[in-house]
Amino acid sequence: MPIAINSDEVLTPPVAAATVMVVRDGPSGLEVLLVRRHGNSGVLGGVHVFPGGKLDAxxxxxxxxxxxxxxxxxRDVLRExxxxxxxxxxxHVAALRETFEECGLLLGQPEGAAHVQAVRALTATGTPFADALRTRGLPIATACVYPWSRWVTPRVPSVTNKRFDTRFFVAPAPDGQAVEHCAHEATEAVWLSPRGGLERYWAGEIDLxxxxxxxxxELSRLGNVAQVLTTARSRPPSLIEPEPFDEEGCRVICYPGDPRHSLSARVWPGPTRLVHRNHRFEPEGGLAALLG
Structure with missing residues (x-):
């Protein structure tokens, strides 16, 4: 796990970003799409992440x-x-665009498979993503991504010195479209159950x-896409501002509801802190704590 542990605050404001947890119902239940960033990436190189990136002008x-x-x-659906x-x-547009750029999926487009290559060709020549959709007669389907949470990188680095203010969305995978990861930004795209992703992380097979x-x-406690979307619609997105500190020589990241966090109300039913040990972040209670 790439980690930049120090006690100096990063004073630059966080960069606005969006990421999407694309979900589908697989043979054994809920699955989510993860892409592995290139090892030479400036942010989270080699780590499996949800498709996403910075807001474009x-x-x-x-x-x-x-x-x-x-x-x-x-703005209203973001509750901000x-x-x-x-x-x-x-x-919202960044969420749609980044998912297309990194995975080749046109979210919210029932006939999207017929337009993928044409949209790629247009954006490759510098046409903005939204304009490329309009040129193809496709709507900009912001309603297909549902706000889930908002993560703000702390001023004291624990993973990277770069700061982001990232809105996390969830979206159902579009029917009839195949995932094609961007060779420039990722080395693979894989569908995993939330439990399977955490188990592979714990086994040292992937980095998260x-x-x-x-x-x-959070997703491991939900059984299918319908439950994920119902959960997203039923609550405001959680604001998560991690608060890191050092304890017994280890970096600890605590979240709302933790005794050391400034906010006492929990935002999820799982663990409220992660400890950096064994070259990765682990919850107290191990894998079982993550899986509930």
Missing amino acids: SDGHADSTAVDRTPVVC PTLEPAMALGL APPQIMSLS
């Missing part, structure tokens, strides 16, 4: 006639009343960053 300027919801509605509507729209660990722990 063009994301918040999509043609209003092509978007299925207004920027104000996008002080957020600029254009930023809210941009975060703390937000992925805790998000998979």
Whole structure:
């Protein structure tokens, strides 16, 4: 696990980003899509993550006639009343765009398989993603991604010196579309059950960053896509601002509900802290604590 443990605060403001937990019902239950970042990536190299990335300047300027919801509605579903509507729209578009760029999936497009290569060709020449969809007569389907949580990187680094303010979304996998990971950014894309992903992490077969660990722990308590989407619709997105500290020579990251966190209310039923030991982040109570 790449880790940048030090006691110095990173004073730069976090960069806005979006990530999507794409889910589907597999033969044995719920599955989620993970991509493995290239080892030479500047952020989380070699780590399995959900598709996502930074907000682009063009994301918040999509043609209003092509978007299925207004920027104000996008802000309202994020439950962030002080957020600029254009930023809210941009975060939704970024979620759609990054999933397409990293996995080749056009979320919310029932006939998307017929348009993937054409959209790729347009974006390869510099056409913004939203404009490429409009050119193909496709709506910008912001309603197909559901806000799940918001993670803000702490000022004191525990994994990377870069800071992000990332909105996590969930979305059902589109029917009839095959995953094709971006060779420039990832080395594989894999469907795993949330439990299976955590078990592979615990066995040392894959690396996961703390937000992925805790998000998979949440998903492991749900059985299918319908339950995931019902959960997303039934609650506001959780705001998660991890608070790291050092204890007995180990870096600890605590989350809301932990005795050392400034917020006493829990945001999930699983463990409230991860400890960096054995070259990875582990919860007190081991794998069983993550799986509930």
